[in-house]
Amino acid sequence: MALGGNALGRAGGTGSWAEMVRQMRTTAAPIAELAAEGVELLVTHGNGPQVGALLRSTELAAGEVAPRPLFALDAESEGQIGLVIAQELGNALRRAKVPRDVVAWISRVEVSSRDPEFRNPSKPIGAFYDETTARRLRKQNGWTMIHDAARGGWRRVVPSPRPVRWVEGELVRALFDAGLASQWIPIAAGGGGVPVVRRPNGELEGIDAVIDKDRTAAILARTIGARTLVIVTDVPGIALGFGTRWERWVGKIDADELARHERAGEFPRGSMGPKVAAGLEFLGGGGEEFVVTDIPSLARAVRGEAGTHVRRAA
Ligand code: ADP
Ligand code: MG
Numbered sequence: 001m002a003l004g005g006n007a008l009g010r011a012g013g014t015g016s017w018a019e020m021v022r023q024m025r026t027t028a029a030p031i032a033e034l035a036a037e038g039v040e041l042l043v044t045h046g047n048g049p050q051v052g053a054l055l056r057s058t059e060l061a062a063g064e065v066a067p068r069p070l071f072a073l074d075a076e077s078e079g080q081i082g083l084v085i086a087q088e089l090g091n092a093l094r095r096a097k098v099p100r101d102v103v104a105w106i107s108r109v110e111v112s113s114r115d116p117e118f119r120n121p122s123k124p125i126g127a128f129y130d131e132t133t134a135r136r137l138r139k140q141n142g143w144t145m146i147h148d149a150a151r152g153g154w155r156r157v158v159p160s161p162r163p164v165r166w167v168e169g170e171l172v173r174a175l176f177d178a179g180l181a182s183q184w185i186p187i188a189a190g191g192g193g194v195p196v197v198r199r200p201n202g203e204l205e206g207i208d209a210v211i212d213k214d215r216t217a218a219i220l221a222r223t224i225g226a227r228t229l230v231i232v233t234d235v236p237g238i239a240l241g242f243g244t245r246w247e248r249w250v251g252k253i254d255a256d257e258l259a260r261h262e263r264a265g266e267f268p269r270g271s272m273g274p275k276v277a278a279g280l281e282f283l284g285g286g287g288e289e290f291v292v293t294d295i296p297s298l299a300r301a302v303r304g305e306a307g308t309h310v311r312r313a314a
Helices: 017-036 046-060 070-095 131-141 167-176 213-223 255-263 274-284 298-302
Strands: 100-102 107-112 123-129 146-149 153-158 185-186 195-196 204-205 228-233 252-254 289-294 308-311
Touching: 017 070, 046 070, 046 123, 070 100, 070 185, 070 195, 070 213, 107 204, 123 131, 123 146, 131 146, 131 153, 167 185, 167 213, 185 298, 213 228, 213 274, 228 274, 228 298, 252 255, 255 274, 274 289, 274 308, 289 298
Parallel strands: 100 185, 107 195, 228 289, 252 308
Antiparallel strands: 123 153, 146 153, 195 204, 289 308
């Protein structure tokens, strides 16, 4: 199960710790409900706003505290968010008297140093700047900056390479194989995981990038041999003609038909696109079912009563 940004905060919210805890309490309720039914779960989550805030803190504090690289901030955000989920989901389980507990791990995810994103970064991250500041940051830090016409400002863009391998995956798979997932709910690879590349000598090294959490979710699901991949976001499912007068919400669909809509350009790159791509990759690699839903419908969606359900093509 992959939790989107709204599981941990609201658009236009303050991004405060208290708000994150409050929001997670809401998100935890349906997850605890599923846990009470005995569903085995692996949870991952996004980190966009949180890693953006950490990045901004390091910029503001740079005169006094040595800045950490972006991949280290990925790990920091995994730690923070993992803590909040472990705490609030753990408490929800205790309240519901479900004898299960939660464990959060920092995960590294291998990417290829030859990924085209390292030459052409595409993912906007962090604060908005005016043009003069953007030019200075480009010169000072070697950042790639792009102009966001819609929101009227300059922003840093970083590589968003394709995830290749989940470094800690074998351990988590072993936990599932040993039947321990009936007792533990692992939280892993938040924010898509910490990106690492393999040096020619075989050693791993962190690299400044962010990995899309939806694409990592597909790898996590495949690694543990999950039956279902659930992506939890802020809309009740997948729509065709989204935002147009022909908008139609999809209940059930098979992978081939969804792939046809994907090729027809139905799903934008920065939002529904990676979710659909992750779902199709998961189904193509042996997964049975891909579900997109929101928090209020989550428990019903997993039971097949809400959300969009995509089945592996016959
Ligand atoms: P998350 O933080 O959960 O990853 P995103 O903002 O990346 O959320 O993606 C969810 C958003 O995708 C929705 O809020 C919606 O505005 C947008 N979206 C774009 N195309 C579609 C579509 N075809 N069906 C449903 N939602 C879509
Ligand atoms: Mg997203």
